[in-house]
Amino acid sequence: QKGIRGLVVTGDRDAFQLINEQVHVFITKKGISDMVEFDRSKLMETYEITPEQVTDMKGLMGDASDNIPGVPGVGEKTALELIKQFGTLERVLENSGEI
Numbered sequence: 001q002k003g004i005r006g007l008v009v010t011g012d013r014d015a016f017q018l019i020n021e022q023v024h025v026f027i028t029k030k031g032i033s034d035m036v037e038f039d040r041s042k043l044m045e046t047y048e049i050t051p052e053q054v055t056d057m058k059g060l061m062g063d064a065s066d067n068i069p070g071v072p073g074v075g076e077k078t079a080l081e082l083i084k085q086f087g088t089l090e091r092v093l094e095n096s097g098e099i
Contacts, residue, residue, distance in 0.1 A: 006022055007025075011028045014058065016038060016051055017051050019039060019043055024037055024039045026038070048080065049083055060082060060083070061078070061079035062074075
């Protein structure tokens with residue numbers, strides 16, 4: 001509300017869901033000497049999804065570190081394609097017959 005800009009520095013791409021106009025995420029690549037800043041446009045440019053779609057992508061592909069089983073046989077590439085095609089995890093499930 002006060003317009004304070006937040007910067008999250010992490011190696012965990014789960015933080016992408018926190019991105020908004022005031023919050024950017026710096027993903028560490030090699031320690032803290034090599035980082036990439038992600039805002040909404042960088043996330044869209046890199047993964048072609050919005051911050052709101054990150055949890056849907058993780059739900060499809062799973063994440064062992066967060067104990068999310070995911071869909072068997074669905075990795076990051078397939079999860080991203082499904083989210084790009086259908087928009088949400090719910091819509092992917094609704095259209096599972098055509099996948």
